[in-house]
Amino acid sequence: MRLSDRIAERETQRFVGRDGELAVLHGLFADDPPYSVVHVHGPGGIGKSTLLRQAAAEGERCGWTAYWVEGRDLLPTPEALMAALEPALADPRPLVLLDTFELMSATGIYLRDRLLPGLPAEGAVIIAGRTPPDPGWFSSGWETVTTEIALGGLSDDDALALIRALGVPGDEDAARIVRWAHGSPLALRLGADAQVAGAAEDAVEPTAAKEVVASLIRRVVAAELEGAHPLALATATIARVVTPELLNAAMAGEGDPAAAYEWLRSRSFAEPLGGGLTLHGVVRRAMLVDLTLKDPALEHELRRRIADYLHARAVAGDSLMMIDLAHLVEDPVVRWGFSWEGSARFRVDTMGPGDAVTIDQLMARRGVSGWLDMTQRILEDAPEVPIVVRDVDGEIRGHALSVTPAGAPAAADEDPLLGPWLAHARSQEDRRSVLFRESMDHVPEPEPMVQAMLGLAAMLRSGLSNVRYAYMPIPPGADRALRFAERLGARREPSLDARYGPAPVECWILDYGPGGLIGTQRDFVYRELGLTPPADPGDLLCTAPVDAEAVRAALRDFHKPVELARNPLASGTSPVERAESVRDRLRAAIDNAFGESPDEQLLRSVLERGYLAEDTSLESAAVELHLSRATFFRRLRRAVDRVVAVLAD
Secondary structure (H helix, E strand, O other): OOOOHHHHHHHHHHHOOOOHHHHHHHHHHOOOOOEEEEEEEEEOOHHHHHHHHHHHHHHHHHHOOEEEEEEEOOOOOOHHHHHHHHHHHOOOOEEEEEHHHHHHHHHHHHHHHHHHHHHHOOEEEEEEEEOOOHHHHOOHHHHHEEEEEOOOOOOHHHHHHHHHOOOOOOHHHHHHHHHHOOOHHHHHHEEEEEEEOOHHHHOOOOOOOOOOHHHHHHHHHHHHHHOOHHHHHHHHHHHHEEEEEHHHHHHHOOOHHHHHHHHHHHHOOOOOOEEEEEOOOOHHHHHHHHHHHOOOHHHHHHHHHHHHHOOOOOOOOOOOHHHHHHOOOOHHHHHHHHHHHHHHHHHEEEEOHHHHHHHHHHHHHHHEEEEEHHHHHHHHHOOOOEEEEEOOOOEEEEEEEEEEEOOOOOHHHHOOOHHHHHHHHOOOOOOEEEEOOOOOOOOOOOHHHHHHHHHHHHHHHHOOOOOOOEEEOOOOOOOHHHHHHHHHHHHHHHHOOOOEEEEEEEEEEEEEOHHHHHHHHHHHHHHEEEEEEOOOOOHOOOOOOHHHHHHHHHHEEEEHHHHHHOOOOOOOOHHHHHHHHHHHHHHHHHHHHHOOOOHHHHHHHHHHHHHOOOOOOOEEEEEEEOEEEEEEEEHHHHHHHHHHHHHHH
16 A cells, blocks of 8 residues: 555545535536536635545546646646646546646636647546636536535534544534634644644633644635735734725724725635625634734724724614624623624524424423413514524524514513513613513524524614613523623513513513613723723713604605604704605614514515505505505504604614
8 A cells, every 4th residue: 555545545534524515526427417617616724625635536436537736836827737737638538626726827718718628528627726716617608517616614513523533532622623613624623633722712722722823824824915914914803894994994094994905805715794804714713813812912902993993883873783893792601692603504584484383392392381372472463573593404593582662562562471571661761672582592402602693683683773771581590691691780670570481580681871782892892801991972872762653643744744844853944854854864764673584674665665655555555565454554563663663762
């Protein structure tokens, strides 16, 4: 046996998962293949080269001859590529494998237009690189023989299998490495080799962490750091999403933010996200540890600048900035109940057909029987109220049911838990409250990411731009939930303790203060940095509540300028100016009152068709939206309540 054979044998023994990807590549070796060219693309360390070696072995077993070209070893010129592949042109069944193609992408047009057309008809080509194929591969006939594989991280099960194959003892160590690596085979191997994934995650053993991080950076990003913009790169390691505006605020006049953003955008380890850029997870975490070890003062200063920018955006009405503010908090106790870290593995959704029955069964397994019976009225009145968290296969992994004083359906007032809580919340001078009846993680082994996403999603979908109070039902002995409540200064209200099915629950009320949840998020980041939070500006203080009937009247009179000018919501001097001021307030409130899900957008359409559209009666609006009259008017009441809540906020 040669050394190369031993290497191949051991790599095959340690190869896990990728069944779908291997099936696609195996299609190259069929008698009448559906494609002849496969592009495999993904970030550094995700396993592209390993997958190509498995495909090469499979191809050779099927009778193809592998011709491997490594971009690191080749001059990026047509002549060099031609010389490397000339033997393949004479082979009746060549399998051409081009790895690290991003380093020879300058030869792409020559490869496609001049070289590959000369391959035998049974020739197969696999091209692996960090960036997706350019559009030329899907035009001029190439689309008939070309496909692509976007290679993502390993699933948790496959990652754990790899860790076991690498000889890591102990369930706790293996699970910690899997959490830290986020599906990256390279990170899994490095973590297994050093068995210091916990140090890399928590930076509690700087020397060991530095070794792992240095290996990751050297092998994944070092080749792309030429011409780097260090301040921009450091900002991207801290922020969840980087935009040109955020860079401008974070760099504070040090360098050219526009040029820095373009440089970041051209890196293969940066990906588009939410109107900006984010670094690939493994790269970001490695570079964040590196930054914290090498220049903690810079990390602190940039985190503060980012928090200030996000806070200003959120206060100005961009409630999605709560996600990015939550990302800056490091305390794991707080992140357990409020973060978006799990969005790569889970997604928030509304309930669909059959979901209520599924949740009823999941709750029964937790010892709460009859969930559907005690929730049926709420589901009939407001099916959009419950939210679910699903995994990549669409399975429910968590659910929550929460309401606000202004937006709660009538059935919530009859609920034995929510009813008294709603009465209490409505008695407060500041009614910006979210009341949870439940927030449940249904993962077999509790998954902190699920609970965190439920907490944040409930705030985002509440219709309130800045929540003041959160009412939380916590069973006695629920240690994590109690630690979360106590860490944020919640107080127990014994008079509102209740029963949830057969179990007792305590009512804990979290008062975020006059600055609301948004102010608390910013202040928590400041305290973690050892800084005194800035004073809350006066415009965050709650003013006198808006008269709900005035809002309803304004909607009914939306196309009656004279009536609008008389409305208590109006401001300005002339009748025209006063009427338009009311319309502007209503439009702004509507923009902030509804989420992006289909159910939320239907709620918005009911309101806009019912009141804002000209020459449309409520009855005709119901017909246009294919809703029964009763369903239309029930949703219209809820939509109006949402607008009232936003204006009151």
